[in-house]
Amino acid sequence: MITLYGTAGSPYVRKVQLVLALKGLSFEQVQQMPFTKDPEFKKISPLGKIPALQDGELIINDSAVICEYLEDAYPEHPVFPSDHVNKAKARWFENLGGHRVSELASGIFFQRFMRPMVMKQESDEVLVGKIINEQLPPLLDYLESQVPSEGFLFGALGVADISLVSSFINASYASYTVDASRWPLFSAFIQRVTSHAVVKPVMEAEAAMFGLNKG
Amino acid sequence: MITLYGTAGSPYVRKVQLVLALKGLSFEQVQQMPFTKDPEFKKISPLGKIPALQDGELIINDSAVICEYLEDAYPEHPVFPSDHVNKAKARWFENLGGHRVSELASGIFFQRFMRPMVMKQESDEVLVGKIINEQLPPLLDYLESQVPSEGFLFGALGVADISLVSSFINASYASYTVDASRWPLFSAFIQRVTSHAVVKPVMEAEAAMFGLNKG
Structure with missing residues (x-):
């Protein structure tokens, strides 16, 4: 049984949720905010970060490490x-999505959404x-x-596409969207990723959680 | 032919140098400082970071990505x-070595070595x-x-050991050493990694570069 620790809305938790969904793996999600002082969660995540994943005896941290493990252990899809x-x-x-892109795009989300809201x-x-x-x-x-200009980076939707787009989803919650007149290909790429059949339900659940789909 | 772009003394360049050495792969090293404005290097490293690695037509960035590639492409050793x-x-x-450990241990190196020197x-x-x-x-x-308490994390010396220790090598250049009375196992682990036959010549070359072996 796979357990995912983390809260919806995190760009890194979302990445793992989507990889689990693409692979058709069932999992239990334990709601967990990051940087808790809870000593029990520190046993699962030494730095207090999310996501953390447990699969049997194995407990691992960091979304990139988790996605590599899921690919090794569950190679189907x-x-x-x-x-x-x-x-x-x-x-x-x-890696670029999880670091520089996140630093900037999730930075907008942090300032304009997390801080005021x-x-x-x-x-x-x-x-x-x-x-x-x-x-x-x-x-x-x-x-x-x-x-x-069409499709995804390497054929079917994969972790590279998801990682590059995930933090821009967060930025969109803070009303930042990539200027389609200046960056038409990347803007259309974000649209393709976010309208993929596996991504859409995750985004709808987030929108409901953040109250973004009200009237 | 493999080309490694970067300068000796970087904890991330060192990690790749040591993985190449452990695998017995010959390579050409091009001296390259990070965060250059040189547009030619930006074609090799879009964020201007080091290390970057070229192997035939492939050019990749980020030491973690490079080590994974080397393991896939050259599985011997x-x-x-x-x-x-x-x-x-x-x-x-x-991942821990490349992020939180580096942030702190290389942080000491940056403040106490790079800034004054x-x-x-x-x-x-x-x-x-x-x-x-x-x-x-x-x-x-x-x-x-x-x-x-003996040996390395997973048998022979590998990328996990190297990554956890690499930034503490930098901290040692700034005269910080892990307190052996408080953390005896990790202190002894650093000693084992840095006295490994593959690591020693790389450290000697760095010491000569930094002028640390004078007198």
Whole structure:
């Protein structure tokens, strides 16, 4: 039995939820906020981070490590390409999505959604302006040069596509959308990923949780 | 032909150098500092980071992605365990070494070595004190609970061992050593890794570069 610890709405938890869904694996989800001081959760996640995953005796942390494990242990419905070269490229996109893309796109979400809505603080608009106007454009130029005009990066939807898009889903909750006139390919790519049959129900559940689908 | 872009002394470049050495792969190293504005290097490393690796037509970035590729493409002399469960654990340690351990231990190196020696700035000793006295101890407590009393994490020296130790090598250049009376197992583990026959020549070359073996 697989147990996923984490809360919906995290770009990293979402990545694992979608990989589990693509692989058709059933799992139990334990609601867990990150950075808890709970010593019981520290036994599961030494840094207090989410997601954590338990599969039998094995407990592992970090969404990239978890996705690699799921691919190794449950190879049916692969989420990585099978040849070394494309697998390396997919890992690079996975890594980019989980680090620089997340730092920027989830940064917008943190400032404009989490701080006002959850933490009752004001957004740091100087920081958000720097992200949107200075830091994201060169990254979006690069992404625009990498994504295909149709379909996904390596055939069927996989972890590379999901990782690159996941933090932009969070940014969209803070009303940031990638400018389709400036980055048409990447903007259309986000649309394709988020309207995929496996992604849609996860996003609808999140929208309900965040109260985004009300009237 | 394999080409490694990066400069000696980087904890991430060192990780790849050691994996290449463990696998007995010959390679050409191109000296490259990180975060250059050089547009030619941006074609190789979109974020300007090091290491980057070229193998034939493939160019990839990020030390974790590079080590996974080398393991897939050159499986002789493995640097990961072969079974899924231990491979997942090894990836977790690799990830921990490359992120939280590096953030803290390489943070000491950055403040106390790079800033005064290279950047002609003063070290932020408030930050260093916080790292050494508050942030590292719980991480070292965890590492102390994980490392073996003899040998390496998964048999022969591998990427998990190297990744956990690499940033502590940098911290040692800034005169920080893990307190052997408080964390005897992890301290002895660092000694075992750094005195391994494949690691020693790389460290000697670094010491010569940094002028640490004078007098």
